[in-house]
Amino acid sequence: MNSPGDDGVEQSGALLPETRRALLRRLAIGQAQGRAPSMTGAVVRDGEVAWSGARQGIPGGAGGAGVQYRIGSITKTFVAVLVLRLRDEGLLSLGDPLGKHVPGSAAPDVTVAQLLAHSSGLSAESRGPWWERTPGSLRPEPGDLFDENPRRLPAGRQHHYSNPGYALLGSLIEQLRGGRPWGEVLRHEVLEPLGMSRTTLQPQAPHTEGWAVHPWADVLLPEPAQDTGLMSPAGQLWSTIEDLGRWAAFLVRGDDRVLGAATLAEMRTPAVPPEDTEWDGGYGLGLQLMRWNGRLLFGHTGSMPGFLASLWIDPAEDVAGIALANCTSGPAISAAAADLAGIVADREPRIPEPWQPLAGPLDEDLLALTGPWYWGAHPYVVRLAADRGLQISLMSGPGGRGSRFRAESDGTWTGLDGYFMGERLRVVRGEDGSVSHLDVGTFVFTRGPYEPAGPVPGGVDAEGWRGR
Template identity: 60%
Template sequence: MTIATDSPQEYDGGLLPATARALMHRLAVEQSRGRAPSVVGGVVRDGALVWSGSRSMIDGHAPDTDIQYRIGSLTKSFVAVLVMRLRDEGRLALTDPLEQHLPGTSVGGVTIGQLLAHTSGIASETPSPWWERTPGDLRPEVADVLGAAPVKHPAGRRHHYSNPGFALLGAVVARLRGKPWDVVLQEEVLDPLGMSRTSLQPRPPAAGGFAVHPWADVMVPEAVQQTGVMAPAGELWSTVADLARWAAFLARGQEGVLAAATVADMREPAAPGDASAPDAGYGLGIQILRHRGRTLIGHTGSMPGFLATVWVSIEDRLGAITLANCTSGPSVSTLAAELLAITADAEPVFPEPWRPADSLDPALLELAGPWYWGTNSYGLRVRASGDLDLGPLTGQGRGTRFHVEPDGTWTGREGYYAGETLRVVRRPDGTLSHLDLGSFVFTRAPYDPNAPVPGGFPGWS
């Protein structure tokens, strides 16, 4: 693919020229304003890389989508996928204590799920010296990442980002698989996804990392350290082309790697909110961001000399990637979010065409229409898929989509009723009586006297 530099490019099956120019302009502004040696970005639509652009400090030179950059904490989302694969295989549960799979640490009571969501209460960093700038040989054993007092908060009480926590998860993967975590990653994730340019150590062509002076237009190279047991927290290198594949995977999963339903589980908020960052959240190894009314999922990353971000909007069927080779300066997280927003606003996604169901069970059609919870009015719509949508007709109220189960009940998929069971209750003669939703009774008329409303009701005069 041709890379846009100082002028917009149009790609086969790609974006409109005006959209491409707006994207290139936004990237160029960030490289200049952030004083970055280079910035490279990409936009993914429906699983394919449809635009890429880059800007560097060298006239006439621009990195392409095959240049490796260090991606820092984006590594955590890869490790999380390895853990979720073990979960799906029944090798571990998210409620399992760490001690069950990695004996001998001083934090064995925290759970696998708490480590994934950064709610374990473990310290953010290792004991001195700072692990990102020192050789991993200083921490030869996984226990060396914890120190004498690793617990900073009660487990499960708050989100407290922990790099050592993901070192522990990498060690769990290695122990259960019987081989290094990065070998497992290569075999189980990178190879099946075709991510041949993602690796633990840089492979040419790879960008060099730099520190840019905050008060002067000068820069010096940053040293690249191999971080040893801390590698699962931020060691990987990758490219825009490979991360486009990763963005597509985070949107829809891939059979043989991780099912779409499991990836969807990872995207769900799993950590309490933080009042200092109301637009940010965290799932299971996945960051969540609200930006311009959109929910974005993915991860940011930084290591000395490098910055990285991948954001995905499921609703817009879009993803964006940004990489830079400097320790600080450009806001690549904001840049990726805005590349995605520019594309979504300029070229909004077309909805799937409405199509009627080939056939629907008459018993389902009998459920369609108005229902009442007490005096609150609701509407139930039957979808072509056989799913049910239940939502308030007026005012405020709780609604959700229900998915049919093999036993004929329906399970809520979102909101207040997520995971709750909807049952159809019939009278002895087979006629429809009411709906039972977690003990809430929905009737065809407000406080229907012919339905068993809890607590009784005197009737309408």
């Protein structure tokens, strides 16, 4: 075991040589300083694995693009996608109490959204011996996951990470999929459509072995790889750099066979603040959020005995970093994955897509809605977007209550982000059919600032604007 190993294996795409060397160096630093038997990393750019590399410290210990590692709590992102599929199919609502769908649950009143966001207040770990190192047969029934007091905090108020909460989500999936095991549902509905054949509940060769590294000596101890049974939705999956690259691309772009981009964007919207008073991150619906070196990232970290994993995505740069190691502790795996993405974003920033005119015939009525509008005396501008969409933004300066809007079939628009997210935009017309004003969630936008004859709530002073 004291063999120095090889100098690393590297695969590259279209990245510049200097960038590839910086990536390999960052991976090597993580493996050496973290004293990891092996460490594998990759960068996904524009939906494709642009670089991958591996470093090892023991013979046969290195991974590679197609070698499985256990990915721990990154499993939760897959579970969350399955739950959001059920929501989008109309089989549940995020506000539903769990007991509506899973009779006899230990926490029937917590909602689906609270479980996804770790705001249910349920215990962080399951009852009994360390669940990650013991077989699931010790917890054969759902009631075996919790002690007599499942809840540690009031539901919906705080972020409190709960592994058994995701076990309950696994039961929810099975209940609404006719009793089929959640892993089977995952394979059929998600993994197969995305071509992720190397993501499995149990290890499949080639795969790495998990190790513990002594904190004060350079010696190793093998870690058990247990089937965690009912707790498997919390962290059971094994995967590869190649498959996680596909997963990262999906989490950014969506795939209508699995889940649309709009729902994935909803998943990475902060749900509740985390438990710390000083923080640079949060949690959405099954996705962690982090601010790293000035960039906003989403993804997830994972750990199981013998393994560490991290996946961070920068949607603004369309780049993701992945890092996997086969040791219980040591490497700063989250920083490594974030740094891999950051190296590419800093050295080879994203080149914007070329501007192109809107497709299809021009709708003159929509074009007539564009230009300056006023909320009171605040000047805004309305722009026409693709697919008959609209965008409202402050005409100049920061702030303002702007949003993008999606066109609906009834002639209205729905806010997609910003202050007016979820609110309805209506074009209000006068008796002669001409446009009177825009009503955006009761906010009235007129063509002039406080026009005397304008439909301004509360009316306008009859004398109008005046000097001193």
